[in-house]
Amino acid sequence: MTGLSRRRLLGAGLAATGTALAAGGSAGPRPRLPADVPVAVTRPAAAPTTSPPAPTPAATALPQLDRPVFTLEEYRRLVPGPPFPGNAVALTIDDGPHPTWTPKVLRLLDRYHVPALFCLIGNQVLGHETVARDIVAAGHHVANHTWSHPGKIDHFAQDRVQQEIDRAQNKIYDTTGKLPTIFRSPGGAVSPAVFAAAAQARMVPINWTNDPRDWTRPGTGSITHRMLAAHPGQILLCHDGGGDRGQTCAALETVIPALQARGYQFVALDGLPSSH
Numbered sequence: 001m002t003g004l005s006r007r008r009l010l011g012a013g014l015a016a017t018g019t020a021l022a023a024g025g026s027a028g029p030r031p032r033l034p035a036d037v038p039v040a041v042t043r044p045a046a047a048p049t050t051s052p053p054a055p056t057p058a059a060t061a062l063p064q065l066d067r068p069v070f071t072l073e074e075y076r077r078l079v080p081g082p083p084f085p086g087n088a089v090a091l092t093i094d095d096g097p098h099p100t101w102t103p104k105v106l107r108l109l110d111r112y113h114v115p116a117l118f119c120l121i122g123n124q125v126l127g128h129e130t131v132a133r134d135i136v137a138a139g140h141h142v143a144n145h146t147w148s149h150p151g152k153i154d155h156f157a158q159d160r161v162q163q164e165i166d167r168a169q170n171k172i173y174d175t176t177g178k179l180p181t182i183f184r185s186p187g188g189a190v191s192p193a194v195f196a197a198a199a200q201a202r203m204v205p206i207n208w209t210n211d212p213r214d215w216t217r218p219g220t221g222s223i224t225h226r227m228l229a230a231h232p233g234q235i236l237l238c239h240d241g242g243g244d245r246g247q248t249c250a251a252l253e254t255v256i257p258a259l260q261a262r263g264y265q266f267v268a269l270d271g272l273p274s275s276h
């Protein structure tokens with residue numbers, strides 16, 4: 001997909017039938033919302049010093065879902081793009097950016113040419129802006145993981161969820177020039193209010209298929225074992241923030257080359273076409 005077409009904000013034609021969220025997929029024409037507008041944002045060469053305000057989420061809201069994405073197949077049903085290879089897996093990395101662990105993970109991903117989706121916490125971007133920009137500069141994608149990573153977001157009213165999303169969205173955009181279109185709810189917790197807020201902010205809620213529970217620090221061997229149980233089509237979860245992630249880094253040192261040796265191909269979750 002060209003940069004030009006990626007910057008065209010296309011219609012939000014989600015249907016209960018599983019039609020892609022935006023035009024550009026392979027499933028034929030889809031209805032456009034009247035609020036379709038181009039995203040008037042240029043790709044920054046480096047850290048933006050002055051950014052235009054993020055597009056108003058309300059102008060481009062998506063239809064509300066009733067469950068998050070768990071697999072690559074479900075993702076591709078909602079987010080247009082070429083089919084994933086049959087041996088694809090996607091790596092998602094939550095709770096950063098972190099000044100110690102994120103650079104270690106970035107070096108590892110670079111060594112094995114693995115793209116990843118970093119699910120950023122807004123108040124962790126705050127103070128670690130350079131790390132956040134390093135993620136994007138390395139070619140990885142970023143998702144919105146709320147401002148403060150609240151423990152029970154599924155108990156929140158929609159306006160409170162919206163505040164968590166919008167504040168993080170603004171910080172990520174101001175820092176990296178990227179406007180996430182993927183939402184990773186803390187703990188994967190979802191509710192009608194969470195889905196409504198994500199839709200209002202034009203974001204696809206994504207959970208995961210494979211959770212090695214690395215954030216509990218169960219030991220490098222346990223994390224490795226669980227991640228090596230991954231199958232093609234799965235979305236893998238691990239963490240670069242929220243505590244000492246030495247076990248996660250050590251596990252990834254084994255897991256990434258082992259999955260590649262098995263023939264698995266790491267693919268990027270890059271969000272809706274308006275992401276830039």
Ligand SMILES: [Zn+2]
Nearest residue numbers: 094095186187
């Ligand atoms: Zn998290």
